[in-house]
Amino acid sequence: MSAFLLSACAGPSGPTQEEIAAEKAKVVADAASARNAADADGQITIGLAAPLSGDLKDYGLEMRQGAEMAVADLNAAGGVLGRKLVLEEADDRCGIEDASRAATELVRKGVVFVDGHFCSGSTIRGSEVYGPADVLQITPSSTNDLVTDIAVQKKITTLLRVVGRDDRQGDFAADWIAANFAGERIGIVSDNSIYGKGIAARLIARLKAKGIAPVIQGEFVQGQTSYNGLINKMKDVKPRLLYVAAYHDDIGRLTWGMRVAQLETEVVGPDVLNNTEFWSFSEGRGSGVRFSDFAPAIERPEAADVVAKLQAAGIQPSNYSLNAYAAIQVFAAAAEATKGTDAAKLAEYLRQNSVKTVLGDLSWDQKGDLTAPNYIWYVWQDGLAVRQ
Structure with a gap:
């Protein structure tokens, strides 16, 4: 309707x-x-x-x-x-x-x-x-x-x-970035989807509250085959870390492009990276990419x-x-x-x-959100997502 x-x-x-x-x-x-x-x-x-x-x-x-x-x-x-x-x-x-x-x-x-x-x-x-x-x-x-x-x-x-909720995932990432990359250059980009924008907005707000401002901040169009504009900007700014709030295919292709350009910037993303297709989209160059997700239900x-x-x-x-x-x-x-x-x-x-x-x-609050979600970190290593 x-x-x-x-x-x-x-x-x-x-x-x-x-x-x-x-x-x-x-x-x-x-x-x-x-x-x-x-x-x-x-x-x-x-x-x-x-x-x-x-x-x-x-x-x-x-x-x-x-x-x-x-x-x-x-x-x-x-x-x-x-x-x-x-x-x-x-x-x-x-x-x-x-x-x-x-x-x-x-x-x-x-x-x-x-x-x-x-x-x-x-x-x-x-x-x-x-x-x-x-x-x-x-x-x-x-x-x-x-x-x-x-x-x-x-x-x-x-x-x-x-x-x-994404805001809790964004908070989790922001706290980790603040603790591990204090004083470093960081970038935050999203794919302009509701999913990506929501995570990025919360992450940026949390970092701002901690006195941290990204040196790269923006959005890109989903499904690109080339990310040369963003990659060229990264060559100029040289961020130590780039958080990409997007789906696994875009993050995979962007990671490949960054590695071909010999950028050693650490790539971090959200839970959607817990997908084996990411490795294919990165063409085998996704080692070191970090993402947050819930502790595996399988355990x-x-x-x-x-x-x-x-x-x-x-x-x-x-x-x-x-x-x-x-x-x-x-x-x-x-x-x-x-x-x-x-x-x-x-x-x-x-x-x-x-x-x-x-x-x-x-259990749920009045909005219908879970009262106690938990996130942990994973890092892609040689085609496998390894719990940290």
């Missing part, structure tokens, strides 16, 4: 208010019909919204693996509220308009809960569809501050996360059984697969506790209670 509503602002040729109202009514009617059909079959329909195609599809496929395992495990244990879970999925390609389409598709299928989205911009756009449709949404990966900040502004109470004793099941199925567990698994655990626990699937009641319960998951005991 968001995509449809936005098109109404395009000009005189856009849909009329009557057409908008009719389309909205049709979505609501389709959702009600689908939910009634699921009830009649003794089922509960939930959704997965993720990038299942495109450049970031690997992350979406990891989410799918975790979600499918969670549904299978819950169904084997008797389902939720004594009913079988059915998982529907929608590909949002980590896009904004694609997220509107994917969210509307899932709502029309009668979902009462959505595990997603992956990208922060997609999660925000999706929440505009799920909130009015009485669908609980838990993102396993969207870390941008705006995800829950905007939800609060728009009075959407049905959005939570099982992952930390948690609570995740041991699920990790073993995934590995037995030939799947290497990741934080994203286990986060997606945990999101469904959270939904199931809230549904059992409230004896229903009303999104507002589920969200209210979760803000007041903790839930046992493969990630440990999780």
Whole structure:
């Protein structure tokens, strides 16, 4: 519906208010019909919204693996509220308009809960569809501050996360930089995405509070094949460290360009660098690149059984697969506790209670953010991300 509503602002040729109202009514009617059909079959329909195609599809496929395992495990244990879970999925390609389409598709299928989205911009756009449709949404990966900040502004109470906020990741990086690069030249750049800008803004603010100003600060366009402008500036300024708030592909290509230019500047980035494709994009020149991420869920004793099941199925567990698994655990626990699937009641319960998951005991503040996320450092060495 968001995509449809936005098109109404395009000009005189856009849909009329009557057409908008009719389309909205049709979505609501389709959702009600689908939910009634699921009830009649003794089922509960939930959704997965993720990038299942495109450049970031690997992350979406990891989410799918975790979600499918969670549904299978819950169904084997008797389902939720004594009913079988059915998982529907929608590909949002980590896009904004694609997220509107994917969210509307899932709502029309009668979902009462959505595990997603992956990208922060997609999660925000999706929440505009799920909130009015009485669908609980838990993102396993969207870390941008705006995800829950905007939800609060728009009075959407049905959005939570099982992952930390970027501001805490930015603080973590800023404190490390201040302790280890005091008096050194540093640079901070982002890819102009919601994800990248959010991390960079928090990092810059935290460093400013510590009296540290970057000698390079700016944004670049995503998906470039050449970063000569930035690299030439670095040759002039010679920063000891460059923090790149961007996705793994851009950081990989930029790292390659810096190494070819014989720049020894240390490269630091965010959690999205925990992706084996980074090494390919760096063309084998990514050794020494540092990134922050959560302590691996695979090491948690609570995740041991699920990790073993995934590995037995030939799947290497990741934080994203286990986060997606945990999101469904959270939904199931809230549904059992409230004896229903009303999104507002589920969200209210979760803000007041903790839930046992493969990630440990999780609890949330009033914004829907985790109360205690933890970050650690990793460094790429010879094709492997090594915990520091």
